[in-house]
Amino acid sequence: MLSIRTTPTRDVVSLDGLWRFALDSAVGAEPWLSRIVTSLEAPVPASYNDLFVDPAIRDHVGVVWYQREVRVPRGWAGERIVLRFGSVTHAATVYANDVLVAEHVGGYTPFDADLTGIVAPGEEFRLTVAVDNRLTHLTIPPGTVDTLPDGRLKQTYHHDFYNYAGIARSVKLYSTPQAYVADITVVTGIDGSAGVVDYRIETAGAEAADVRLRVLDESGATVATAEGAEGSVRIDDVHLWMPGAAYLYDLLVELVRNGEPVDSYILPFGVRTVEVRGTDFLINGEPFYFTGFGKHEDTPVRGKGHDDAYLVHDFQLLEWTGANSFRTSHYPYAEEVLDFADRHGIVVIGETAAVGLNLGVQGGLTGIPPTPTFAPENFGGETRNVHAQHLRELLARDKNHPSVVMWSIANEPASNEDGSREYFEPLVDLARELDPTRPLTYAAVMFATPANDKIGDLFDVLSINRYYGWYVFTGDLATAESVLEQELRGWVQRFGKPIMMSEYGADTQPGLHSVWDMPWTEEYQSDLLAAYHRVFDRIPEFVGEHIWNFADFMTGPGIHRVDGNKKGVFTRDRKPKGAAFSVRNRWRGLEGKKPDGPAERPAASEGNPS
Incomplete structure (x- = not known):
C-alpha cells in the first residue's frame, strides 16, 4: 500500500482538525443521515479518551461518532477521489452523506475509501465515521466484552497498555488520475560497488498505459532508468542505506500514454541488505x-x-x-x-x-x-x-x-x-x-x-x-x-x-x-x-x-x-x-x-x- 504523496498528477487535502463528536447513546438511529447535534468536538488525530472530563466518555465501550463537512477541490474533475485513514482504533464504518463507503477492522493500519462518483468536485459532502473500540476474540489485539448487572459494557483485555481509541492518525482526501500507479515493491541487493534494485509496479484503471521509471539520487540526478512493470535496475557506485547514515534514492514511476505522463509517483527507498547468518544479524553484510x-x-x-x-x-x-x-x-x-x-x-x-x-x-x-x-x-x-x-x-x-x-x-x-x-x-x-x-x-x-x-x-x-x-x-x-x-x-x-x-x-x-x-x-x-x-x-x-x-x-x-x-x-x-x-x-x-x-x-x- 502506497503512502499518500503530492506529485505532479496527485493532490492531497488534509482533513485533520476538529470534528463533531458524540457517543452512540447521544445520537439517534442512523446518525449519518443528517448533521449530528452535539456540543462536543474532538481533534483528529488524537485518541478521545483523555480529552474530556466526563468519565462516561473515557470509560465508554462501544461506538462513538465523528463527523465533519468536506469540500472536494473543484479542480479534481475527471480524477479519482479517494479518502484515506491512517488508522481508526479498532474498527471503522465510514459514510459519505448517506452512502456506506468503507468498513475496516484493525486499529493500526490504514485503509482507503474510493469516493469517485459518490462525491463531486467543487461540492461539499458530509463525512461520518463510526469508531468501535471493542476488543473480542475476533480482533487483534484480543479481548472480551461483558455486560454488567446495570447494563453497562465492561472491556477486558490481556495487554498492559491503555485501550485508547479514536481516529489516531491523519485523515486525507486525495486525487489520482483514472489510470494510476496502485502499488510498488522494491527489493534491494548489493553486487560489489553497485546496488541492484528489483521492482514490481502494479497499475489500475480502465485505460492501459506503459510504465517507465527513473532512479534519482539525493542531488536529483538520474542514476538508472528502466521500462516495464517488472524488472531490475543497477546503481553503480551505490550509496548504501546504513544504520546511523541514511541515504535515500527516489524511484520515480510514471504511467505514460502516447509519450505523455498520465500518472507519477515518487517512492523513497534505500539500498541495503539484511541477513541472519549463523548467530549474527547482518546489515549490508556487517554484524549489527x-x-x-x-x-x-x-x-x-x-x-x-x-x-x-x-x-x-x-x-x-x-x-x-x-x-x-x-x-x-x-x-x-x-x-x-x-x-x-x-x-x-x-x-x-x-x-x-x-x-x-x-x-x-x-x-x-x-x-x-x-x-x-x-x-x-x-x-x-x-x-x-x-x-x-x-x-x-x-x-x-x-x-x-x-x-x-x-x-x-x-x-x-x-x-x-x-x-x-x-x-x-x-x-x-x-x-x-x-x-x-x-x-x-x-x-x-x-x-x-x-x-x-x-x-x-x-x-x-x-x-x-x-x-x-x-x-x-x-x-x-x-x-x-x-x-x-x-x-x-x-x-x-x-x-x-x-x-x-x-x-x-x-x-x-x-x-x-x-x-x-x-x-x-x-x-x-x-x-x-x-x-x-x-x-x-x-x-x-x-x-x-x-x-x-x-x-x-x-x-x-x-x-x-x-x-x-x-x-x-x-x-x-x-x-x-x-x-x-x-x-x-x-x-x-x-x-x-x-x-x-x-x-x-x-x-x-x-x-x-x-
Missing part, C-alpha cells in the same frame, strides 16, 4: 547489534494520537542515548514514524498488534486459573485468520522501508502451550511468502523457557522478554543476574540462533532514591539494567538489547499500576530518569564497535554516573 527500546505511541492528552512534535523529540532522545533502533511494540506505528526512521538511519523491528495471545498472563495477574490459550473457544479458531490479515496489512504498508529490518509476528504469545505451533506455523509461512527478504522474530514471555517453548525453531532471531529482579527475584539482583545468564545460554544451546533481549527493566518512580537495592528507586533501575548488560556481554550469540520502556505510558486500572507503567527511562513527558544517563554511557561506548565478545564491549555502568 541492536541498542534501543520498546516504545509506545503514548503521550499525555493525545493518547495514541500521532504528534509530529513528539516524533521529532523522541528521535532526538534516541540519538542522545546512543540508541540505534526500536521495536514498534505492540502494533504498527504511524507511517510518519517509519518515514522519519528511513531518513535518519534508525533501525526498526516492525510488530503486528498481536499482543495478549496468552491467557496465562491473565491468570497470573488475577489468580483465576487460565483456560488453554489456543483452545477453539479462545484463540485457536478464527483468531488466526484475523491475525493473518493484520500481518498482510502490516507487510503491505511497510515492505519498502529500509529502516524496517525484521518482522515481529507477536508479543508474548503462549508459545509454551499446546496448540501454539499449529497457530503460528501458518503465520510464519505467510510472512515468508509475503516477504522472503526480512528475518522473523517473536517476543517470548516469561512462561516460555528453552525447555518448553514450541515455536522458536520457526523463527530467525530469538527475542526474549524477561523481568528477573523485578517480577521474579524482586530486589535480589545477584540471583537475577545468575538465573538470567543460565536461561539465555539455554536458549542458545537449544536453538543455535541469534538472541536479543526485547524487554527488560523495572518500574521506577522519578525522584525516589535509596542506597540499598530498593525497587522503584532510580538507582535500582540503573543497577538492574547494568546486571543484565553484564550478562549480555558474556554471551557471544547476543545481538541486541531493547529496554522496556523508552518512556512511561498509560495502562488500564490495576493495583500494580499507579498512573501507568513506570518502566520508562524517560517519564511520560520525556524527562530523563537516572537510568537514561547510565544507558547513554553504555550505548555511546558501543558505537562503532563490532560486538563479538566481552573484550570489545565496555563494562556495564553501575548505578548513576557522577
Whole structure:
C-alpha cells in the first residue's frame, strides 16, 4: 500500500482538525443521515479518551461518532477521489452523506475509501465515521466484552497498555488520475560497488498505459532508468542505506500514454541488505547489534494520537542515548514514524498488534486459573485468520522501508502451550511468502523457557522478554543476574540462533532514591539494567538489547499500576530518569564497535554516573 504523496498528477487535502463528536447513546438511529447535534468536538488525530472530563466518555465501550463537512477541490474533475485513514482504533464504518463507503477492522493500519462518483468536485459532502473500540476474540489485539448487572459494557483485555481509541492518525482526501500507479515493491541487493534494485509496479484503471521509471539520487540526478512493470535496475557506485547514515534514492514511476505522463509517483527507498547468518544479524553484510527500546505511541492528552512534535523529540532522545533502533511494540506505528526512521538511519523491528495471545498472563495477574490459550473457544479458531490479515496489512504498508529490518509476528504469545505451533506455523509461512527478504522474530514471555517453548525453531532471531529482579527475584539482583545468564545460554544451546533481549527493566518512580537495592528507586533501575548488560556481554550469540520502556505510558486500572507503567527511562513527558544517563554511557561506548565478545564491549555502568 502506497503512502499518500503530492506529485505532479496527485493532490492531497488534509482533513485533520476538529470534528463533531458524540457517543452512540447521544445520537439517534442512523446518525449519518443528517448533521449530528452535539456540543462536543474532538481533534483528529488524537485518541478521545483523555480529552474530556466526563468519565462516561473515557470509560465508554462501544461506538462513538465523528463527523465533519468536506469540500472536494473543484479542480479534481475527471480524477479519482479517494479518502484515506491512517488508522481508526479498532474498527471503522465510514459514510459519505448517506452512502456506506468503507468498513475496516484493525486499529493500526490504514485503509482507503474510493469516493469517485459518490462525491463531486467543487461540492461539499458530509463525512461520518463510526469508531468501535471493542476488543473480542475476533480482533487483534484480543479481548472480551461483558455486560454488567446495570447494563453497562465492561472491556477486558490481556495487554498492559491503555485501550485508547479514536481516529489516531491523519485523515486525507486525495486525487489520482483514472489510470494510476496502485502499488510498488522494491527489493534491494548489493553486487560489489553497485546496488541492484528489483521492482514490481502494479497499475489500475480502465485505460492501459506503459510504465517507465527513473532512479534519482539525493542531488536529483538520474542514476538508472528502466521500462516495464517488472524488472531490475543497477546503481553503480551505490550509496548504501546504513544504520546511523541514511541515504535515500527516489524511484520515480510514471504511467505514460502516447509519450505523455498520465500518472507519477515518487517512492523513497534505500539500498541495503539484511541477513541472519549463523548467530549474527547482518546489515549490508556487517554484524549489527541492536541498542534501543520498546516504545509506545503514548503521550499525555493525545493518547495514541500521532504528534509530529513528539516524533521529532523522541528521535532526538534516541540519538542522545546512543540508541540505534526500536521495536514498534505492540502494533504498527504511524507511517510518519517509519518515514522519519528511513531518513535518519534508525533501525526498526516492525510488530503486528498481536499482543495478549496468552491467557496465562491473565491468570497470573488475577489468580483465576487460565483456560488453554489456543483452545477453539479462545484463540485457536478464527483468531488466526484475523491475525493473518493484520500481518498482510502490516507487510503491505511497510515492505519498502529500509529502516524496517525484521518482522515481529507477536508479543508474548503462549508459545509454551499446546496448540501454539499449529497457530503460528501458518503465520510464519505467510510472512515468508509475503516477504522472503526480512528475518522473523517473536517476543517470548516469561512462561516460555528453552525447555518448553514450541515455536522458536520457526523463527530467525530469538527475542526474549524477561523481568528477573523485578517480577521474579524482586530486589535480589545477584540471583537475577545468575538465573538470567543460565536461561539465555539455554536458549542458545537449544536453538543455535541469534538472541536479543526485547524487554527488560523495572518500574521506577522519578525522584525516589535509596542506597540499598530498593525497587522503584532510580538507582535500582540503573543497577538492574547494568546486571543484565553484564550478562549480555558474556554471551557471544547476543545481538541486541531493547529496554522496556523508552518512556512511561498509560495502562488500564490495576493495583500494580499507579498512573501507568513506570518502566520508562524517560517519564511520560520525556524527562530523563537516572537510568537514561547510565544507558547513554553504555550505548555511546558501543558505537562503532563490532560486538563479538566481552573484550570489545565496555563494562556495564553501575548505578548513576557522577
